[in-house]
Amino acid sequence: MSVHGRAAGVAYIALSAVAFGAMAIFGKIAYAQGIPLDTLLFLRFSIAGSVMAGWMLMTGQPWPRGRALGGLALMGGVGYVGQSWCYFSSLSYASAGLTALLLYLFPAIVTVLHAIIAKRMLKPLRASAVVVALAGTALTVGGNAGGQTLGVVFGLAAALIYALYILAGERVTANIGAIPASAVIMLASAASSALIVFPREFTPPVTLAGWGAVLAIALVCTVVAMVAFFAGLSRLGAPDASTLSTLEPLATIVLAAIFLGETISYLQMLGGAIILGAVIVLARFGDEHSEEQSTRL
Numbered sequence: 001m002s003v004h005g006r007a008a009g010v011a012y013i014a015l016s017a018v019a020f021g022a023m024a025i026f027g028k029i030a031y032a033q034g035i036p037l038d039t040l041l042f043l044r045f046s047i048a049g050s051v052m053a054g055w056m057l058m059t060g061q062p063w064p065r066g067r068a069l070g071g072l073a074l075m076g077g078v079g080y081v082g083q084s085w086c087y088f089s090s091l092s093y094a095s096a097g098l099t100a101l102l103l104y105l106f107p108a109i110v111t112v113l114h115a116i117i118a119k120r121m122l123k124p125l126r127a128s129a130v131v132v133a134l135a136g137t138a139l140t141v142g143g144n145a146g147g148q149t150l151g152v153v154f155g156l157a158a159a160l161i162y163a164l165y166i167l168a169g170e171r172v173t174a175n176i177g178a179i180p181a182s183a184v185i186m187l188a189s190a191a192s193s194a195l196i197v198f199p200r201e202f203t204p205p206v207t208l209a210g211w212g213a214v215l216a217i218a219l220v221c222t223v224v225a226m227v228a229f230f231a232g233l234s235r236l237g238a239p240d241a242s243t244l245s246t247l248e249p250l251a252t253i254v255l256a257a258i259f260l261g262e263t264i265s266y267l268q269m270l271g272g273a274i275i276l277g278a279v280i281v282l283a284r285f286g287d288e289h290s291e292e293q294s295t296r297l
Contacts, residue, residue, distance in 0.1 A: 006236065043218065105134075
């Protein structure tokens with residue numbers, strides 16, 4: 001690949017990481033504008049799903065069928081909705097930076113679960129990376145996380161559900177394009193969210209800031225972030241793309257400090273650095289999960 005092509009790939013992944021990382025900030029803004037979680041998720045998925053469905057129609061890409069379609073619908077309607085619900089719930093009780101760092105425990109969880117499912121021992125380097133990631137999590141949670149206990153629980157649950165979602169997606173999305181798979185997942189997530197929100201109370205935004213936050217989450221943090229990631233993935237390959245994606249929690253922490261005035265303790269910064277270091281090792285030297293990041297938040 002040319003230097004120009006690689007540079008473009010790096011730029012796409014960096015854009016994707018910043019866009020994904022900004023979701024926590026826009027989520028906090030949406031909450032501040034009084035938008036309930038179930039309404040927020042429904043609007044996110046329905047807007048993003050509509051855009052991606054339109055993309056599918058314009059480009060003439062084939063829709064998944066049969067068992068693949070059913071599997072993707074379950075991934076979206078159950079797994080993705082559940083993970084997103086835990087992630088945004090974590091934002092209600094914990095800082096955006098802490099939530100982002102906890103979510104990035106998912107590569108270590110994927111590694112362990114995959115070894116259990118495959119009934120084989122982890123290689124020493126991978127096992128060490130998992131242990132280091134857990135140690136980093138302990139530091140991150142213990143670093144002045146008082147008062148954020150429920151947020152920590154939701155953050156860890158989001159990482160666990162996301163890991164299960166990835167393991168399921170490895171089989172379901174085989175031989176299916178990334179865009180068609182993502183479109184079905186978004187639409188299924190929208191349908192599932194509709195079943196949750198409408199029997200209760202749909203409370204749309206009433207302020208310009210509220211609508212701005214919702215549209216940013218749906219269009220910037222979902223559609224743009226996913227498309228940019230796939231563009232970078234095709235140019236760099238999965239190992240380099242997933243390694244560069246560790247910019248995401250860093251982007252969240254920086255944006256949260258600038259726009260929300262959040263701070264993070266030195267102990268939490270150390271724990272976060274340890275987690276991200278372990279993730280980089282798993283991404284660079286893991287040959288078992290080359291598509292861990294093929295379907296994102």
